Amino acid sequence: MTLTNEKTSRKTEKDAHGIRKRSVTIAGHRTSLSLEDPFWEALQEIARQRGVSIAKIIREVDAERSVGNLSSAIRIKILGHFRSDMKQAAE
Numbered sequence: 857m858t859l860t861n862e863k864t865s866r867k868t869e870k871d872a873h874g875i876r877k878r879s880v881t882i883a884g885h886r887t888s889l890s891l892e893d894p895f896w897e898a899l900q901e902i903a904r905q906r907g908v909s910i911a912k913i914i915r916e917v918d919a920e921r922s923v924g925n926l927s928s929a930i931r932i933k934i935l936g937h938f939r940s941d942m943k944q945a946a947e
Contacts, residue, residue: 880911882918889914890927898934 877890891899903910914930921929 880914882915887926889930891930895931895934898938899930902934902937 875890875892876896877888878896879886879888881887899910899913903913906913913933914926917929917933918926920933
């Protein structure tokens with residue numbers, strides 16, 4: 857799967873509260889994304905499980921959200937993913 861309109865930057869900045877900011881390009885638009893390290897790690901885990909890039913997941917979340925900021929939408933997507941996994945494991 858080739859993603860030509862988006863990418864995540866390897867250069868990151870971390871603030872005093874443990875929030876890491878990464879630059880991303882989505883559909884040719886450059887923006888920054890701020891997430892706590894555990895959310896970045898969870899995003900990497902989800903991408904690995906699905907066999908896709910983090911950029912692909914970010915693009916999906918961006919396309920699915922109707923309002924709100926992208927960082928919040930990603931946190932909600934991550935929470936939903938792990939809730940679904942827990943529900944499936946309990947069945």
